[in-house]
Amino acid sequence: MPYPENSIPWWKKLYQLIPLKVMLVLVIWCTLVKEHYPFSHFPMYSKFKTTTYYVYLADKDNKPIPMLKVTGMLTSLLKKINDHELRRHKKQIGKRIADFSWEDRRGPGEATLQFVFKNMSSGAKQQVAPLRPIRLHHVNLQLIDGKIVETDKEIAREEDALAGLIRGQKGDQP
Amino acid sequence: MKIKRIQDWFPVVHYHCWELFLFRLFFAWILWETIPANPLSYDSAPHPNGFALIFPVAIFHNPEVLSWARNLALVGLFFYVIGRLQWLALPVITVACLSPAALGNSQGSAHHNLQLVHMALAVTTIWYVGVALRNLLGRKLQVNRLERSEALNLEAHFIKQAIAAGYVVSAITKLINSHGAWIYQARNFGLQIRKTSGMYHHNFGTTPAESVSWIEQIPRYLEQLILDYPWTGSWILAPGLIIELFVFLALIGRRSAFITGLCLVFLHFSIGKIMHLQFRANVMMITLYFLNFPFLIYWLKQHLLSAKETSKSAAQ
Numbered sequence: 001m002p003y004p005e006n007s008i009p010w011w012k013k014l015y016q017l018i019p020l021k022v023m024l025v026l027v028i029w030c031t032l033v034k035e036h037y038p039f040s041h042f043p044m045y046s047k048f049k050t051t052t053y054y055v056y057l058a059d060k061d062n063k064p065i066p067m068l069k070v071t072g073m074l075t076s077l078l079k080k081i082n083d084h085e086l087r088r089h090k091k092q093i094g095k096r097i098a099d100f101s102w103e104d105r106r107g108p109g110e111a112t113l114q115f116v117f118k119n120m121s122s123g124a125k126q127q128v129a130p131l132r133p134i135r136l137h138h139v140n141l142q143l144i145d146g147k148i149v150e151t152d153k154e155i156a157r158e159e160d161a162l163a164g165l166i167r168g169q170k171g172d173q174p
Numbered sequence: 175m176k177i178k179r180i181q182d183w184f185p186v187v188h189y190h191c192w193e194l195f196l197f198r199l200f201f202a203w204i205l206w207e208t209i210p211a212n213p214l215s216y217d218s219a220p221h222p223n224g225f226a227l228i229f230p231v232a233i234f235h236n237p238e239v240l241s242w243a244r245n246l247a248l249v250g251l252f253f254y255v256i257g258r259l260q261w262l263a264l265p266v267i268t269v270a271c272l273s274p275a276a277l278g279n280s281q282g283s284a285h286h287n288l289q290l291v292h293m294a295l296a297v298t299t300i301w302y303v304g305v306a307l308r309n310l311l312g313r314k315l316q317v318n319r320l321e322r323s324e325a326l327n328l329e330a331h332f333i334k335q336a337i338a339a340g341y342v343v344s345a346i347t348k349l350i351n352s353h354g355a356w357i358y359q360a361r362n363f364g365l366q367i368r369k370t371s372g373m374y375h376h377n378f379g380t381t382p383a384e385s386v387s388w389i390e391q392i393p394r395y396l397e398q399l400i401l402d403y404p405w406t407g408s409w410i411l412a413p414g415l416i417i418e419l420f421v422f423l424a425l426i427g428r429r430s431a432f433i434t435g436l437c438l439v440f441l442h443f444s445i446g447k448i449m450h451l452q453f454r455a456n457v458m459m460i461t462l463y464f465l466n467f468p469f470l471i472y473w474l475k476q477h478l479l480s481a482k483e484t485s486k487s488a489a490q
Contacts, residue, residue: 019181022297022332023422026339031346035284037224037276038292042344045366046351048359052369056376066379072215075373080283084221115281119215139372143365146401150368 050143051098055082055112055155059131062154070131071116071124078112078136085111102138102153109136109156114165117158133158184425186324186331193469194326195255200462201333202251204455205267205295208288209247210274213240219280229269231277243270257326261306264299271295291455294336301332334431334463338422340456341438345418360411361404367397367448374450393448414441424464435464 018024026039034041055078057065067075085108086097093104113136120128128134136156142149189197217235219226233239247270250263272295275288305325348356371393375381400407417437424434438460445451461467 017181019184020335020338020422020425023335023339023342023425026293026297026336027343027346030339030343031350035223035279037226037279037284038272038289038296039224040284040286040289040293040343041347042286042289042340043347043351044286046344046348047356048352048362048366050362050365052365054369054373054376056373064376064379066377068377069379075376077283077285079373080285081281084282119281121215141365141368141372143362146404148365148368148401 051141053138053140054079055109056137056139057116058135058137058154060133060135062135062137064137065128065131065134070127071120073116073120073124078116081115082108082112082136085109102155105138105155106160109138110161110164112136113156113158113161117162117165136161184422185427186327187428187431188327189330190469190472191323193466194323194330195257196468197330197333197462198255198257198326200458201294202255204291204458204462205271206247206251208271208275208291208455209244210240211244213237214274214277216277216281219277221282222280223276223284224279225272225276226280229273229276231273231280234273234277240274243273246270257322260298260302264295264302268295268299287453288455290337290340290453291459293340294333294459297332297336298329301329330463331425333459334425335422337459337463338424341418341421345415348415348418356415357408357412360407361400363407363411364397364400364404367393367400370449370451371397389447393450396448414444417441428466428469431464431466432470435460435466438464 015021030039030041033039034043054075056075057067057071057078059065065071067073067078086100086105088111089100089104089108090097095104113134116134135154135158138153138155140151140153142151213235215235216232218232222231225231234243247267250266250270253259253263254267272292275285275292279285352359396410400410417434418441421434421438424431439457442453442457442460445453
């Protein structure tokens with residue numbers, strides 16, 4: 001030991017008294033840096049509002065597509081991508097997401113569809129082929145007077161999303 | 175001194191050599207399971223996150239790179255399990271495990287199913303590399319003077335702290351984001367059940383039909399119960415928050431680890447049944463480090479043997 005017992009600096013004594021240092025450091029670090037893989041502040045279900053939503057894919061006849069079976073992707077992934085696009089769009093138009101109209105949700109919805117097409121495996125693309133053109137549906141869930149009011153609306157179409165993707169590849173669009 | 179006793183509440187548990195070996199063996203297996211066998215479909219990291227900021231994780235889209243990484247990780251895991259060259263093996267394992275997961279998390283969405291395992295891996299790696307660097311610089315850590323088994327006990331202690339940290343931070347985030355009203359807000363939990371249920375059925379193209387087993391009907395009954403009596407949502411969710419917030423009590427000793435482990439496994443089982451959210455890797459880590467079934471079997475055997483001997487000697 002570099003110090004005799006009675007000459008240990010106070011800060012070192014204090015440090016020695018702290019229990020579970022690794023856990024404490026991790027808790028503080030994760031709370032501060034938030035999402036920083038592999039560290040996270042685990043924000044899922046950290047608040048329960050009276051409104052929420054999810055998105056799903058529908059085929060050309062607007063019938064739901066079993067996402068995992070056909071595309072290999074989970075609806076939770078689709079929702080998280082849509083959330084990300086909504087946050088980006090919020091910065092562009094300067095509105096609260098809660099105040100977005102259906103029209104405001106179209107752009108982020110198309111970006112979500114672009115993500116699906118860009119990241120589907122070749123096997124999934126073959127399975128999706130007979131179902132095209134696909135649509136993205138938004139299911140809004142709202143708690144009103146102790147009852148859940150469910151609104152299902154088509155927010156994006158494959159044709160528009162792919163046209164946007166081509167425009168983006170040509171550099172017409174940021 | 176009173177304050178000193180606080181530290182003594184959470185001592186390093188001294189495990190048997192075979193327990194430490196089993197910890198490393200099964201932790202290695204869990205880590206191996208987190209490396210995908212096939213490359214992810216993502217060919218770039220458009221929104222690099224965490225590890226993706228310091229390492230070009232997109233190269234893991236290439237099947238050859240992934241195959242090399244898996245082979246190197248396998249060698250690394252072997253050395254980790256036998257308890258040799260951890261300072262060299264663990265960084266290799268860390269890159270192989272974290273890269274595909276960080277690539278998936280760099281698409282604009284965050285997934286939390288592997289974070290606890292990888293956080294424990296990161297802590298283990300930082301510790302072993304830190305010790306090696308300190309040795310290289312000639313500033314020996316106290317731990318180096320300890321017996322090797324002591325160092326391995328510390329490794330298990332740190333991993334348990336990493337697991338606890340994940341749950342504690344999750345509870346703190348709930349309290350911060352809800353402005354302390356998480357339990358009150360749980361009155362709206364029925365809405366979340368409807369959402370996760372809808373998402374689950376859209377994954378598989380099923381419908382919440384009447385003919386399914388009672389256990390599959392739980393979300394529907396619970397949703398209705400909370401809609402009819404909103405306060406039940408608070409009662410159902412409050413224990414979950416309390417368990418998360420006090421997970422660190424698992425570090426008091428073996429018994430507290432077992433009890434906390436049981437609570438966490440039950441918590442994950444309930445989340446799985448109610449919300450269709452599976453945290454398989456978390457449950458595996460809890461089973462390994464908190465429940466520690468091999469020791470339970472050993473303990474039961476020892477107690478049965480000693481009880482037998484006592485009754486034998488009493489009969490004589």
